[in-house]
Amino acid sequence: MLFGFNVNPTLINIFCGCLIVWLIKYLFNFINRIHKLPPGPWGLPIVGYLPFIKKDAYIQMTELAKKYGPVFSFKCGQFDVVVINGTELMKEALVNEQILDRPKDFFTPGMTKIPSLVEMSGEVWRQQRRVALTIFRNVGLGKSKLEEKIKEEINFFTRKIDSFEGKKFNFDDLIHLSVANVVSIILFGHRYDYEDPFAIEMANSLKKVNQNFHYFYGLTFLPSFYNFISSLSFLSPNYKKMVQNQMQLEDKVTTEVKEHLEKGDSREINDYIDGYLEAINKQKGENNYSFNLETLRRNVADFYAAGSDTIAATLKWIMLYLVLYPECQQRIQDEIKETIGSEREPEYADRQQMPYTMAFLYESLRLSSIVALNVYRRATRETHIAGYIIPKDAFVVMNFWSVHRDPNLWDDPDSFKPERFLNEDGSKVVKSFNFFPFSAGKRVCPGENLSWMELFLYLVSILQKFRIAAPEGERISLESKFMFTISPKKPVELVCKRT
Numbered sequence: 001m002l003f004g005f006n007v008n009p010t011l012i013n014i015f016c017g018c019l020i021v022w023l024i025k026y027l028f029n030f031i032n033r034i035h036k037l038p039p040g041p042w043g044l045p046i047v048g049y050l051p052f053i054k055k056d057a058y059i060q061m062t063e064l065a066k067k068y069g070p071v072f073s074f075k076c077g078q079f080d081v082v083v084i085n086g087t088e089l090m091k092e093a094l095v096n097e098q099i100l101d102r103p104k105d106f107f108t109p110g111m112t113k114i115p116s117l118v119e120m121s122g123e124v125w126r127q128q129r130r131v132a133l134t135i136f137r138n139v140g141l142g143k144s145k146l147e148e149k150i151k152e153e154i155n156f157f158t159r160k161i162d163s164f165e166g167k168k169f170n171f172d173d174l175i176h177l178s179v180a181n182v183v184s185i186i187l188f189g190h191r192y193d194y195e196d197p198f199a200i201e202m203a204n205s206l207k208k209v210n211q212n213f214h215y216f217y218g219l220t221f222l223p224s225f226y227n228f229i230s231s232l233s234f235l236s237p238n239y240k241k242m243v244q245n246q247m248q249l250e251d252k253v254t255t256e257v258k259e260h261l262e263k264g265d266s267r268e269i270n271d272y273i274d275g276y277l278e279a280i281n282k283q284k285g286e287n288n289y290s291f292n293l294e295t296l297r298r299n300v301a302d303f304y305a306a307g308s309d310t311i312a313a314t315l316k317w318i319m320l321y322l323v324l325y326p327e328c329q330q331r332i333q334d335e336i337k338e339t340i341g342s343e344r345e346p347e348y349a350d351r352q353q354m355p356y357t358m359a360f361l362y363e364s365l366r367l368s369s370i371v372a373l374n375v376y377r378r379a380t381r382e383t384h385i386a387g388y389i390i391p392k393d394a395f396v397v398m399n400f401w402s403v404h405r406d407p408n409l410w411d412d413p414d415s416f417k418p419e420r421f422l423n424e425d426g427s428k429v430v431k432s433f434n435f436f437p438f439s440a441g442k443r444v445c446p447g448e449n450l451s452w453m454e455l456f457l458y459l460v461s462i463l464q465k466f467r468i469a470a471p472e473g474e475r476i477s478l479e480s481k482f483m484f485t486i487s488p489k490k491p492v493e494l495v496c497k498r499t
């Protein structure tokens with residue numbers, strides 16, 4: 001008798017036997033897996049280590065690497081997370097074809113079912129990336145045509161700084177609008193006036209998306225619980241705001257796409273939207289066709305974000321370093337005087353005669369490490385790093401910050417020393433093998449060349465005209481906040497006096 005029912009004892013025996021076999025198998029697999037996975041901290045059932053992850057996760061990941069070794073793992077919600085630290089292992093991981101993909105459930109579950117190029121995997125990602133790089137090349141990326149447009153934008157920018165007549169101003173808002181204009185020229189074919197409400201709204205939407213973003217977002221790691229958790233608004237208020245702001249940004253992009261569509265088929269290819277619309281027409285009817293208006297909208301919004309937030313954050317750090325280290329500022333201005341003078345506009349080619357300025361840029365990117373943890377990768381199949389198993393579908397996180405601050409690789413790594421990137425007599429800039437702010441391998445940042453050009457031209461054009469300082473009586477703070485990028489916590493306020 002079982003609960004008052006007559007049950008055949010043989011059936012009970014078979015059921016118990018099956019249960020025991022299943023339990024033994026489960027335990028065997030569990031122990032086997034734990035044994036082969038990289039070591040790491042334990043977590044709680046269901047949520048794993050997620051509740052223990054701190055705000056400055058890149059510092060925590062670096063600390064955990066000291067305890068468990070350069071490759072460690074933990075359970076985070078529904079996924080295994082493997083974190084890679086150290087140059088050699090990072091390089092091994094970056095060339096591993098099995099960890100090129102992004103997570104299956106995009107980083108922003110609930111937002112849209114159509115991924116952007118940044119979130120795509122496999123053949124579709126390859127197609128989209130190939131076409132994006134071709135369009136970027138055709139519209140002038142890396143050519144003098146784009147350099148001229150960047151210089152034009154910087155002219156507007158320095159004129160605006162001039163209008164403050166040496167008084168204190170907020171560098172943040174202005175730099176966001178200016179660098180967003182550079183990426184707007186590539187994507188939309190034009191810049192916006194700094195007072196244009198459309199541009200201001202677009203930049204504000206992006207700013208708010210970033211304010212509410214967290215690298216280890218609960219919903220990213222618990223996608224099956226998305227509907228449940230998101231219905232409890234008090235558990236995910238920031239997430240909801242982020243999704244709303246992202247939608248606002250994408251609506252603006254839609255307006256731009258519509259304007260391009262209205263031009264009809266006769267349009268010239270002046271920007272990414274033109275090039276993409278042409279790709280849609282050309283590839284219609286082909287197998288594995290992945291080009292459509294929704295993907296265009298998502299790609300443009302992500303390029304706008306990836307191309308402006310990163311450069312703005314880096315330039316903010318650069319301004320803070322210039323104020324904190326006036327001797328560095330002076331050396332760059334001496335190089336400008338010798339190489340360019342005060343009349344001619346700076347050109348990107350000038351960098352070849354300006355080793356100290358380039359070393360200053362490298363050191364700024366090393367110390368700020370704005371993309372401290374890589375955009376998540378996913379193991380497409382079970383693979384190995386340093387002899388450890390990386391299970392299929394594990395999230396793979398590369399900790400660039402740990403490499404850029406490793407005391408075994410850099411002398412006094414927490415100090416700002418541009419000289420570390422110079423040869424002995426200071427006549428040449430020397431790149432380090434332990435320096436990869438833009439990642440590496442097939443998924444390396446496609447905006448790397450554009451970024452170097454922008455950073456060099458902004459820095460040199462500003463210092464050619466102005467001496468930068470903190471407002472009188474105010475102290476510069478290097479406190480940071482980590483959302484997707486690491487940026488200064490407080491707004492950067494400056495005083496720029498004509499040289």
Ligand code: HEM
Nearest residue numbers: 118306307310311314371375437438439443445446447451
């Ligand atoms: C200082 C500036 C920048 C830094 C430090 C930076 C860094 C990075 C890093 C580390 C990645 C991840 C690559 C990987 O998965 O291994 C990335 C991806 C990406 N970046 Fe940048 N980036 C910068 C500027 C830009 C600019 C200016 C653009 C575009 C105009 C851009 C567009 C992208 C895109 C589209 C991806 C995703 C690529 C893919 O998934 O295939 N980035 N970036």
